[in-house]
Amino acid sequence: MKRSTCNLQQARMRAWLIAGCAAATLQSAKVVVAGEHASEVKRAPIVVSPGEGQPTSRFGHLKAASEDTLGAYALVEGAMEPQEGPPPHTHSREDEAWYVLEGELSFQVGERVIVGTPGTFVLAPRGIRHRFWNSGKQMARYLLILSPPGLEKYFQERLAIPGRDPSKSLYDQSPDFREKEEALSRKYGLTSEGEQPTPRR
Structure with missing residues (x-):
């Protein structure tokens, strides 16, 4: 019964996430033509198969990407090895949200620490x-939503970036x-708090 309840909660979260992205896309699909009322932009469906994408x-x-959603959001499927993760940082231009698919991701947003298992959704508003x-x-595998x-x-x-060692993590380069x-990072409005050891449990 406990497993069934957990699966139901995860299914509801996935449905909520998909519905939210779809709503944002539909909202952004409305454009104003000079001197006329807003009209819907007709677009072809976009399908990206498993393992595909830039x-x-x-x-x-x-x-x-932005051009796929008319500037509503960007969606990234990411994966991370154990104990890997970026240092504390702040975004000035976008909100960042994660949906955990597999494994365990921990988050620190402001002063709050969250341990995310599959089905967990975390939103970090810009400026935090x-x-x-x-x-x-x-x-660990996850979906990352960037808005805008x-x-x-x-x-x-x-x-x-020249000199990147593709065999190493982006957080373990020269x-x-x-x-x-x-x-x-500065070009894209990111402020890093410097290198700090990844918290270990």
């Missing part, structure tokens, strides 16, 4: 210091890479 990290892929990391013992979109370009440009990444 890379955003060693294991991450972009599923929907936060971080997240894989606090489990296996690979734009930060997905940061992920893609970060992969193209000092030269880190310096260039910090400059890129």
Whole structure:
């Protein structure tokens, strides 16, 4: 009975997440033509198969970019190895939200710490210091929503920084890479709180 209740809650959360993204897309699909009333933009469906999408990290892929959603949001499917995660940072331009698919992700949003298991949804509004990391013992998978979109370009440009070692985590690169990444972060309105050890349980 407990497992059935858990599965039902996860199904409801997935439905809520999909419905929210769809509503945002429909809202952004309304455009105003000069001198006329708002009209709906007719667009073709977008389908991105498993494992497809532009890379955003060693294991991450972009599923929907700004141009796909008419500026409503961007959607990234990400994965993270145990004990991996970025240092505390703050976004000035977008809200960031996660939906845990597999494994365990922990979050610190402001002063609150959350341990996220499959079905957990966490929203970090812009302007609030936060971080997240894989606090489990296996690979963690998640969906990342960026609203408004734009930060997905940061992920893609970060992969193209010269000198990146593709065999290493983005958080375990050379000092030269880190310096260039910090400059890129400032370009996209990110403020890092500096390197700190990932909290371990």
